[in-house]
Amino acid sequence: MNQVKMAPMTRMHGSIRQPPDSREGLVDTLVTASFVVMAVISRIGAAHELSLSMVRLLGILRDRRPRMAELAEYLGLEKQTMSGLVARAEKRGLVARVPNEDDGRAVDVVLTDDGARLLHELRARGRAALAPLVANLEASEQQLARDLLQRLFRGSRG
């Protein structure tokens, strides 16, 4: 049971770095690219002691005023988890809970001015961090890549 799988040792020792495999398909490339982008966002968030979920929470609130249940569904979290995340963000002065006007049970979540300022800085740092990658493409290719990605993920919500 659970016998250790011994892969051929050729190229297995030494550096962990691997040359990009140009034979890999679009899905693998998307996954690899996404991990790189997430690492960048995670590092920028960590510099402000923000988890990925917290960064995403702030990003969602930039131009929306969802209630708790909507946030939970959007982030793919349980409502209890959402309560905790919003509570910690509120404790830090980044968001505020506002009673919903139409439904006495519901709570809307909004950015505070401090939260909006922090989000603005995070976005600026994200653009700066990813700029060197974007610079690997010509301007016309950047636009093409953007259009292709937007068509790929049309109908998806991030």
Added chain:
Amino acid sequence: MNQVKMAPMTRMHGSIRQPPDSREGLVDTLVTASFVVMAVISRIGAAHELSLSMVRLLGILRDRRPRMAELAEYLGLEKQTMSGLVARAEKRGLVARVPNEDDGRAVDVVLTDDGARLLHELRARGRAALAPLVANLEASEQQLARDLLQRLFRGSRG
């Protein structure tokens, strides 16, 4: 202090869904796309009670035999965090610790057969989940998108 920012209420109530903003740049599109991909991977991992870090750990071990310190550096985690993550994976029979032959202090981490099987299934499910998105593009466009992404992230490690 921390006064609540009251954005204009136009279109603020109701659904949280937003139409894609075709004016957004490549960086914003990349971030949005990455969150979608991460959500897919996270959901598939969660179905097997695997965190994103655990999924990524298994993925790295597919064709590599890194030591603990290399894994930590690769995943962007502290070595202590790495010890815990590997310990939990080992407890579940997914990976094994093997003493490094050249350095008595070092420990190599390898996939077990069970771990390799699980990783294989995760990758199949990932491909299936992302297939509908890929199908939004023609075959030639898929190849173009893949090439552009590979050039974007050349030199990056995921």
Added chain:
DNA sequence: TATTGTTATACTCTATAACTATA
């Protein structure tokens, strides 16, 4: 009765600090 949200509890994930063993 169903829905919205919070509280209680437990486990994973992560980091900082202190430690052991080897180089």
Added chain:
DNA sequence: TATAGTTATAGAGTATAACAATA
């Protein structure tokens, strides 16, 4: 003395279950 890894501890993030308030 420096490096590789583990253990101890604490807090964030997550889920399941039980609860209170409103619809």
